[in-house]
Amino acid sequence: MSVVARLRKSISEGVYPAGERIAELQVANDLGVSRTPVRLAFRTLEQEGLLERAGKRGFRVRAFTDADVLCALEVRGVLEGLAARRLAEQGLSTATKERLNACLDEGHAVLAKGHLTAEDVTRWSELNSRFHATILGATGSQVIQDAIQRNDHLPFASADSLIIDTERLGREYRKLCVAQVQHQSIVQALAHGEGARVELLMREHAYIGIRYDELLELDPKPEVTPE
Amino acid sequence: MSVVARLRKSISEGVYPAGERIAELQVANDLGVSRTPVRLAFRTLEQEGLLERAGKRGFRVRAFTDADVLCALEVRGVLEGLAARRLAEQGLSTATKERLNACLDEGHAVLAKGHLTAEDVTRWSELNSRFHATILGATGSQVIQDAIQRNDHLPFASADSLIIDTERLGREYRKLCVAQVQHQSIVQALAHGEGARVELLMREHAYIGIRYDELLELDPKPEVTPE
DNA sequence: TTTGCCAAAATTGGATCCAACTAAAGCATA
DNA sequence: TATGCTTTAGTTGGATCCAATTTTGGCAAA
Numbered sequence: 001m002s003v004v005a006r007l008r009k010s011i012s013e014g015v016y017p018a019g020e021r022i023a024e025l026q027v028a029n030d031l032g033v034s035r036t037p038v039r040l041a042f043r044t045l046e047q048e049g050l051l052e053r054a055g056k057r058g059f060r061v062r063a064f065t066d067a068d069v070l071c072a073l074e075v076r077g078v079l080e081g082l083a084a085r086r087l088a089e090q091g092l093s094t095a096t097k098e099r100l101n102a103c104l105d106e107g108h109a110v111l112a113k114g115h116l117t118a119e120d121v122t123r124w125s126e127l128n129s130r131f132h133a134t135i136l137g138a139t140g141s142q143v144i145q146d147a148i149q150r151n152d153h154l155p156f157a158s159a160d161s162l163i164i165d166t167e168r169l170g171r172e173y174r175k176l177c178v179a180q181v182q183h184q185s186i187v188q189a190l191a192h193g194e195g196a197r198v199e200l201l202m203r204e205h206a207y208i209g210i211r212y213d214e215l216l217e218l219d220p221k222p223e224v225t226p227e
Numbered sequence: 228m229s230v231v232a233r234l235r236k237s238i239s240e241g242v243y244p245a246g247e248r249i250a251e252l253q254v255a256n257d258l259g260v261s262r263t264p265v266r267l268a269f270r271t272l273e274q275e276g277l278l279e280r281a282g283k284r285g286f287r288v289r290a291f292t293d294a295d296v297l298c299a300l301e302v303r304g305v306l307e308g309l310a311a312r313r314l315a316e317q318g319l320s321t322a323t324k325e326r327l328n329a330c331l332d333e334g335h336a337v338l339a340k341g342h343l344t345a346e347d348v349t350r351w352s353e354l355n356s357r358f359h360a361t362i363l364g365a366t367g368s369q370v371i372q373d374a375i376q377r378n379d380h381l382p383f384a385s386a387d388s389l390i391i392d393t394e395r396l397g398r399e400y401r402k403l404c405v406a407q408v409q410h411q412s413i414v415q416a417l418a419h420g421e422g423a424r425v426e427l428l429m430r431e432h433a434y435i436g437i438r439y440d441e442l443l444e445l446d447p448k449p450e451v452t453p454e
Numbered sequence: 455t456t457t458g459c460c461a462a463a464a465t466t467g468g469a470t471c472c473a474a475c476t477a478a479a480g481c482a483t484a
Numbered sequence: 485t486a487t488g489c490t491t492t493a494g495t496t497g498g499a500t501c502c503a504a505t506t507t508t509g510g511c512a513a514a
Binding site for chain 2: 497498499500505506
């Protein structure tokens with residue numbers, strides 16, 4: 001694994017505390033490399049938003065608030081919505097449609113038996129990634145993909161970071177059922193060239209990881225707390 | 228000026244041809260520095276999207292098509308639309324409202340005499356930057372700002388890169404009049420907390436630099452060429 | 455003349471070295 | 485004892501050095 005990837009992982013795991021300064025030599029020792037690749041990695045991670053300049057010299061680990069996480073999700077939503085709308089307007093190739101349908105079929109298969117296993121979770125994660133990557137890839141221009149990928153490096157902003165709570169597979173199952181319907185709606189809208197509809201669907205779909213938990217709870221009564 | 232900034236400028240000026248490989252040593256000599264700062268800059272510019280990896284080793288200058296430019300503009304549109312909607316929903320502070328109104332007043336002053344001078348162009352450019360920066364800054368979270376700033380490094384994606392054609396100041400004047408009305412609409416919508424409206428206005432406003440030229444021409448009859 | 459292989463040059467990635475700047479610790483003086 | 489200055493340790497940015505890989509050029513053979 002590259003130095004950038006390892007450092008990204010360390011940061012997301014909290015090895016280097018958020019808001020604190022991060023020293024080149026320390027990281028170099030931790031990763032067993034010299035300062036050069038670390039310095040290069042710092043610049044990459046700065047642009048990704050995981051690090052920020054600490055005055056004139058050096059960097060510090062970026063601290064993210066809950067508001068930032070929500071913001072990152074909304075950014076993903078509008079960008080993926082844009083990509084989906086463009087795809088609907090330019091028309092869906094049969095190859096793309098088949099790939100998307102394959103994702104839908106596999107999603108159906110995963111959810112068919114009425115409950116979730118740990119294995120199902122990883123399987124869903126993979127098909128979900130494929131689904132979103134297919135839409136982004138079919139859009140043509142690399143520009144939107146780049147913007148989304150940069151945003152995805154922020155914690156919880158990625159489409160993959162959907163399931164965390166393996167304790168409550170019941171709630172997660174209901175969430176994935178909703179996600180499956182959303183995926184189906186998106187493919188339907190794409191196939192009919194309904195650009196405006198697919199954009200709104202995609203934007204709503206972005207909230208699945210953060211706003212649907214409290215909706216789908218059963219044991220604790222679903223409560224909508226006003227802010 | 229920093230190495231990154233100078234290199235960014237050189238690339239946008241076409242010193243290093245698009246699509247071609249860019250060599251560290253060459254750039255280092257051109258800028259009169261050693262390879263180290265150049266290598267650091269390459270990583271930054273890679274994330275900004277101006278460079279891309281050339282296989283396993285090295286980078287090449289990214290080539291942008293017209294479709295890419297349009298895409299970058301649309302990305303700016305949805306992101307700035309998101310920012311404006313959030314601002315409308317969270318409410319506009321009086322300080323922010325005053326700053327925006329100051330921009331509107333100055334815009335009015337620039338356009339009052341009925342035609343444009345070269346000085347007016349720079350003055351508009353500045354107030355336009357202030358206008359957009361004010362909205363982004365008031366949104367709170369840094370995440371959207373980051374996403375927009377990264378996108379802005381792409382050619383023509385920035386809100387500043389509005390006016391190029393100083394030969395036809397007549398057309399540009401009409402364009403700025405439209406932009407001024409759009410700015411006014413945006414402030415109005417923000418002030419009334421009209422989130423959905425301001426989002427759409429902002430998204431349309433993003434097209435001012437690319438789609439309004441052919442609309443506002445007078446001497447050559449306005450023609451809408453189907454693609 | 456063309457094709458394939460080998461060698462040499464160039465280029466990149468990583469490590470080390472040096473200078474400048476920052477921060478901290480200790481000492482001296484009021 | 486507290487405050488301020490000086491010295492010293494640490495950290496970062498830039499330059500140079502080294503090794504490995506890629507590319508280019510030339511030579512030989514078919």
